[in-house]
Amino acid sequence: MQRIINHPDLVVEDMLEGFVKAHPDLIAKTDHAKVLKYKDCPVPEKVGVVTGGGSGHKPAFIGYLGKNMLDAVAAGEIFSSPSAQAFFDAFKAADSGKGVACLYGNYAGDNMNVKIAVMDAEDEGIEVKTVVANDDVASAPIHEKEKRRGVAGEILMWKVGGAKAALGGDLDEVVDAAQKAIDHTRSVGIGLSPCTIPSAGKPNFEIKEGTMEVGIGHHGEAGIKVEPLKSANEMAAMCLDIILPDLPFKKGDEVVALVSGLGATPVMELYIFYNKVDEILREKGISVFQPYVGNYFTSLEMKGVTLTLMKLDDELKELISLNANSVGLKQF
């Protein structure tokens, strides 16, 4: 394991310290060492927008703290849910009195810790409503949609929810917009090599040289199938074949297209992949209103790519277009 770390058990703590120091214009600490906030939060008269999740996904989740984005984030250990206390402290940090929208991904640990934190917040008079992202098409069939994991589509949910809150939406409006965003969003990933949690010291799954795992999860969860490695164009076609029929996306639709690397993929290759995504969408009469290509939601040093599409309507277009300033997403 060749890594730039100190004690493997303290990677999250060390990373958070460095992150705060590197981004003083955007980020501030809270009383909880694993909870960071947008420096101007709580923003008066604005619904607080909060998320949380396991670490190892930079720039998610803390990289989306900022103006018109997230207000507070609870960070967990690598690939492990933050504690209920951390979620609760994030709610407290973000609440201006207008309530808090907790927009997070569908994982067993996050579900339980959020549930406990929401009950604790109720006891303290903080109103919290939740939206659970489940955009990963490969993680369960459509009739078991409630089992699907949340992946890179969460970023679009945060963008939309953050924008709605910034435009003065009340808690119900923010939650409804975020729910609409995730309901209109589908993702799939392809993994080419595994990743290693520093404290474990070795990869906990394997992808054989010359193969790829289609539908892989953000923590190495098994995909739909393992296949011989294909060209970027074939990968793009394969991802669209999985995503497009699921919503379904149709001729005439306008979409956001988000291509993210999983950590160790050269950004160059993401553009090679996107080139074909854009071409196929055009052929099908689907137009890309807003593309995002880069390392938006990674999995340590996993090699691979994820593709996310969100079908737009007028409201989502307005919210996606609003300017935003965060480490992971800047839009002016």
Added chain:
Amino acid sequence: MMSHIDNSKSGSIVLDLIKVIQDNKEYLSEIDGAIGDGDHGINMNKGFTIAGENLANTGAPLATSFKLLGNVLINEIGGSMGPLYGTLFRKMAVAIREHDSIEAKDFLKMLQNALSGIQQLSDAKVGDKTLMDTLVPAVQAFDTALGNEKTFTECLDSMSEAAEKGMRSTEDLVAKIGRASRLGERSRGVQDAGATSCCLLLQTLAKSTKERLSD
């Protein structure tokens, strides 16, 4: 007949629970690594050790000790095991906090309260390859034994046996919930880490309780 334990004198049962997790830290991570993240032992050890530091030499009663352990797990650990075991121990504490003397029927209520707390948090059922495969039959076995008018000691023995059997049953199961469930058939053949830690905890709880029984 050995009929009860004293709440005020039995806080050290929790110290025994902490020790069994510390002693099995590497084993738990190793079996977790086969189909999970490989961090089960690390995370459990972290939470139980913090609780141990807070409890050492306090002489706190059993209910208080359970509560402290539960709070530490919920506040500090996160993941899935923090809220699950945190809730388990918090609910045990609630069930016995009014009792100076804990008899078998009170112990059963404590187990049942813990189980229902977990069921409020998670939909996992027996057969899903989780700690419920250990916990549910263990509580059931204690209940059945008590219903058959067995002694407190015999009830505890039944609980331990059922916990072990439940834990072993997970080896041949396919995970239905949690991270291992993404592996589908590939999760078969490996014992579940949560079911294993749950068995260690229940068997230690039984053994330590037996050692403290008095008339």
